[in-house]
Structure formats: structure tokens, C-alpha cells
Amino acid sequence: MAIPLRQLVEQVGGQLQGDPDTLVSGIAPLDAAGASHVSFLSNPKLRTQAAASAAAALILTEADSERIGSQYAGARILTERPYAYFARAAQLFAALAAPPVQPGIHPSAAIDPSAKVAASACIGPHVTVEAGAVIGEGCTIDSGCVIGRDTVVGADTHFHPRVCFLAGCIIGERGIVHAGAVIGADGFGFANEGGAWIKIPQTGRVVIGNDVEIGANTTVDRGALADTVIEDGVKLDNQIQIGHNCHIGAHTAMAGCVGVAGSATIGKYCTFGGAAMILGHLTIADNVHISSGSLVSRSIAEAGQYTGFYPLATNAEWERSAAIVRNLSGMRSRMRELEKTVAMLTSQNKNEQ
Structure with missing residues (x-):
């Protein structure tokens, strides 16, 4: 569905230079964009490519626009943060192209009579919703999901196929949980007695805030006694393990295959590169950035970039x-x-x- 540039700028912002009635239908890379596309320049090294782009409009900073000058003849959308603008514009086009969600419950779904499912929610094939569960307005629960007893799924949250959201867990509004994720499995808690392992019942929950995204096949364990907590805006990539009783601060982001052992406390606005490992019972301050493959074996009290791996060699x-x-x-x-x-x-x- 094509929209005029005027509508894009009205909804996303920015300063438009050019014909507001130019129709655009999506986002494309600089070198692949055509006359119906919007593209963006966030890396100054690509100015030459941007100048030669056939895109109908470019998203870029005022400084980059001045450097390109008259080499690029299309419309321009000026913004201080082109990459963030690109992300919001891409969301808009994705929403326009997405098939409409039809509220209702598929006949093959199994809904306990005591569960509360909002009339505007969409419950897909072979979904199980157990006793006491609450599914909010505008939620989409795709095929094969299990929504455990006494859980709460906040408004406009989307569970992709085969998500297991187990007993007592809570997720806020506008969450996205991708296929195969397991939220609320037992934490790894055992006591040793004479060489044998005695299971410690895991009776806590997983409590997740608003605007959280959790990747495919990622697992978040419930707490042993207290809760595992993931605050607002956290982004977890695929195949991440969050151990029991962890606390992940708001707007922290973790790339694929990160492992966080139990009872670790991680601050706000942190980032973790792929395959980083965080030992249990550590505390990491706000605004800490861990490089890919690093092992965090001690608490970190000051913000900054930390790296803990030996350089590759023969x-x-x-x-x-x-x-x-x-x-x-x-x-x-x-x-x-x-x-x-x-x-x-x-x-x-x-x-x-």
C-alpha cells in the first residue's frame, strides 16, 4: 500500500524537503531502492552511494544533506537520528502491509472456562489457555501456544507459534515473544546430599514489563522463591538463557546465545554482545556494555565497555x-x-x- 510522503512525515516526524504528494510503498537499501522506496543514510561513508540512489526520498541528517548537495534529486526527510527514523518508518510500512488480525477463538483452541480472554484478542489453532489466565485487549496468540494457569498477558501483546508461557507469569503491554520461547520453566535449583541432587521447588514467577521483545527459543526461568524480573523495554535475541531470580533492568539489550546465570542483577540501558556469559549472583551497573564472547566473572560497578576474551590465534x-x-x-x-x-x-x- 503506497502512501504520500506527507503521511509518513505526519506520523513519524522529521522535516520534509520535496514533493509531499510523492507516493512511497516501503523502505529499501540505498543501492536497491527505486522510485517507490524510501531509503536512509546513517553511515557517512555511504554518502556517495546515497547521492546516486534512485530512492524517491532519503532519510538523513541536515549535515549529510548539505554534503550531498544537488547530486541527489529526490525528496529528503531531515532528522537528527536517521537510523531510529528508519526503524519507525519501517514499522509503519510493515503495519500497512500486514494482514488484518481477526478477533476470535479458533475452534481447535482449548480455553478453560475460568480464563478471561478479551473479545478483541485473536486465539489461533491448538492454543491452550489454562485456568485463571487473563489475555488482554488486542492480543494475538498464534498456533500451538500454551498459556498457563493464572498468567496475565497484557494488551496488544503477540505470542508467535509454540510459545510456552507457564503458570503465574506476567507480561505487560505490547510485548513480542517469538516462536518456541519458554517463559517460566523451572530454574536450575538443586541441593546436594551425599552426592545426590535434591530438587528445590521453583515457586516464583517471571514478571515482564511493557514493550519487551523475546527472541525465538529463548528461555526465562521462574524464580526459586522470589520472581525473575524483566523490566520495560528489554530486548532479548534468540536462544538466550536467563536463569532464575535474575533481574534485568529497563531497555537492556542482549544478542543471541547470551547466558545469564541465576540471581544476577543487571542494570538499565546495558548491552551484551552475542555469546557473552554472566555468572550468577553478580551485580552489573547501568550503562554497561559487554563485548561478544566475554565472560563476566565479577560484579561491575561503573558504566563503560568491558571485554573479557583472549584474542584469536592459531x-x-x-x-x-x-x-x-x-x-x-x-x-x-x-x-x-x-x-x-x-x-x-x-x-x-x-x-x-
Whole structure:
């Protein structure tokens, strides 16, 4: 569905330079955009490509627009943050293109009589909604999902196929949970007695705020006694593990395959690169950024970028480095002895002079 640029700017913002009646139907990369597309420039290194783009309109900063000058003949939408503008514009076009959601309950769904499902919600095939569950206005629950007993799903939240949202868990409004995610499985809690493991019942919940997105096959464990908490605006990629009793601060984002062990507390506005690992019972301050593949083995009290992995090397080089690391303790002891000897000899030399 094509819309005039005027409508795009009215809904998303920005300053339009060019014909407001130009029709556009979507977003495309600079080098692939055509006469019905909007494109964006967020990387100054691509100015030459932007100048040559066939897009109907460009989203860019005022400074980049001035540098491109008359080389680009299309319309321009000026904004301080082109990449964020692109994201909002893409949401608009995606909403226009999406098939309308039809409220109602599929005949194959199993809804407990005590559950409360809003009339505007859409419940897909083979969904199970257990006793006491509450599903809010405008929710979409896709095929094969399990909504456990006494759960609460906030308004306009979308569960993709085969999500398991287990007993007592809560998610706020406008959430997105992708296929195969499991929210509220038991945390990994066991007591050891004589070499045998005794299960500790996991009786807490998972409590999730508004505007949270959880990726495919990601798992968030319920608390052992208290709750696992994920605050507003958190974004979790695919195949992430959040252990029991963790607390993830608002607007923190984690890339794929991150693992957070139980009872870790993570601040607001943090980012974690793919495959980062966070040990249990640690506290991480707000605005901490962890590089991909890093192991966080201690609490972090100050904001900043942290990296904790050894640079990649050939196997032979790695083995040599590992051998050195294993011997560092002995080398340190010998170094201290050498320092004492040098200090003693230096003192004797001064006395002799």
C-alpha cells in the first residue's frame, strides 16, 4: 500500500524537503531502492552511494544533506537520528502491509472456562489457555501456544507459534515473544546430599514489563522463591538463557546465545554482545556494555565497555600462550626474587661509592 510522503512525515516526524504528494510503498537499501522506496543514510561513508540512489526520498541528517548537495534529486526527510527514523518508518510500512488480525477463538483452541480472554484478542489453532489466565485487549496468540494457569498477558501483546508461557507469569503491554520461547520453566535449583541432587521447588514467577521483545527459543526461568524480573523495554535475541531470580533492568539489550546465570542483577540501558556469559549472583551497573564472547566473572560497578576474551590465534600459538599463562605464578615469584637481588646489589654499589 503506497502512501504520500506527507503521511509518513505526519506520523513519524522529521522535516520534509520535496514533493509531499510523492507516493512511497516501503523502505529499501540505498543501492536497491527505486522510485517507490524510501531509503536512509546513517553511515557517512555511504554518502556517495546515497547521492546516486534512485530512492524517491532519503532519510538523513541536515549535515549529510548539505554534503550531498544537488547530486541527489529526490525528496529528503531531515532528522537528527536517521537510523531510529528508519526503524519507525519501517514499522509503519510493515503495519500497512500486514494482514488484518481477526478477533476470535479458533475452534481447535482449548480455553478453560475460568480464563478471561478479551473479545478483541485473536486465539489461533491448538492454543491452550489454562485456568485463571487473563489475555488482554488486542492480543494475538498464534498456533500451538500454551498459556498457563493464572498468567496475565497484557494488551496488544503477540505470542508467535509454540510459545510456552507457564503458570503465574506476567507480561505487560505490547510485548513480542517469538516462536518456541519458554517463559517460566523451572530454574536450575538443586541441593546436594551425599552426592545426590535434591530438587528445590521453583515457586516464583517471571514478571515482564511493557514493550519487551523475546527472541525465538529463548528461555526465562521462574524464580526459586522470589520472581525473575524483566523490566520495560528489554530486548532479548534468540536462544538466550536467563536463569532464575535474575533481574534485568529497563531497555537492556542482549544478542543471541547470551547466558545469564541465576540471581544476577543487571542494570538499565546495558548491552551484551552475542555469546557473552554472566555468572550468577553478580551485580552489573547501568550503562554497561559487554563485548561478544566475554565472560563476566565479577560484579561491575561503573558504566563503560568491558571485554573479557583472549584474542584469536592459531592453535599452536594458543598452546604456547596457555603454557606461559600456566607458569605465570612461578614466573612472578622468580621476578620478585630478581627484583630483591637487583635492589640489594644497587644498594651495595651505592655504599661502595
